[in-house]
Amino acid sequence: MGIKNKQNKIIEYIQNKCHSRNIEILLYPGVSIPYPYPNGSMFVSGFFSPEEQLLAVAKKGKDSFETLMHEFCHFIQWEEQCKDWTNCSIEEYDAEMLIDLWMRYIIELNKKQLNKYIDLVRNVEMDCEKRVIKFAIDWDYPLDIGKYVQKANSYLYFYTVVKKCRKWSNKGCAPYTFNEIVSEMPTHFANDYNRMSDVLVSLYKKECLGE
Numbered sequence: 001m002g003i004k005n006k007q008n009k010i011i012e013y014i015q016n017k018c019h020s021r022n023i024e025i026l027l028y029p030g031v032s033i034p035y036p037y038p039n040g041s042m043f044v045s046g047f048f049s050p051e052e053q054l055l056a057v058a059k060k061g062k063d064s065f066e067t068l069m070h071e072f073c074h075f076i077q078w079e080e081q082c083k084d085w086t087n088c089s090i091e092e093y094d095a096e097m098l099i100d101l102w103m104r105y106i107i108e109l110n111k112k113q114l115n116k117y118i119d120l121v122r123n124v125e126m127d128c129e130k131r132v133i134k135f136a137i138d139w140d141y142p143l144d145i146g147k148y149v150q151k152a153n154s155y156l157y158f159y160t161v162v163k164k165c166r167k168w169s170n171k172g173c174a175p176y177t178f179n180e181i182v183s184e185m186p187t188h189f190a191n192d193y194n195r196m197s198d199v200l201v202s203l204y205k206k207e208c209l210g211e
C-alpha cells in the first residue's frame, strides 16, 4: 500500500472514531490555527477540544499528518479519561489554559503552581507522543521514530522556555519547524525537561520568540 492510501485509510478510521463521539474534524487551510482558548491569540499546528467538539489540524503545516495523529491521540486520552488527561483539570479550568492566561499577564501564578501546571501539560503531551508512536506501529505507518521523538522533545523542552520567558512561540515559529533545534534533541524521551543548557535556551529564544 502506498503512503497516500495508508494515510487515507487512517484518516477514514480517525473520522469514524471522532464522529462516533460527535467530534468534527476541521482541516484548516493554513500553516497554523488560532487556538480558541481563551481568545485565539495563540497559533498552533492543531488542537483537540472536547468542549468545542472539534479536532482541528492546519493542513498546510509542516508534517500535518503527524499533527493529525497527535491530536487524535489526545482524543483517545479524552475518550479513555486516562490519568494524564484528567490530571490537567484544575477545578473548572485546565492547566494549559491557566498557563496561557499567565503568559498573557491576565493571571499570576506562583512558582509552585507554574511548575505544577507545566509538569501536568508536559505529562499529557508525553503520554500523547508515546501513543502516536504506538498508533503508527500498529498501523504499520512509516514514521521515522527517532526523528519523531526529536520533534516531540523540541516541544517538551519548549515548556521550560515558556516558564522562563513567559511567552509562546511566534506564529509559524513552532520549535519542531527548526532543524537547528530538532537536531539538538535526544532520540529518546528525557527524564528531566527542566534541565537545559543556556545555549539551547538562547537558540529557542532566537528562533521561536524572535529575541
Ligand SMILES: [Zn+2]
Binding pocket: 070, 074, 125, 128
Ligand atoms: Zn498535544
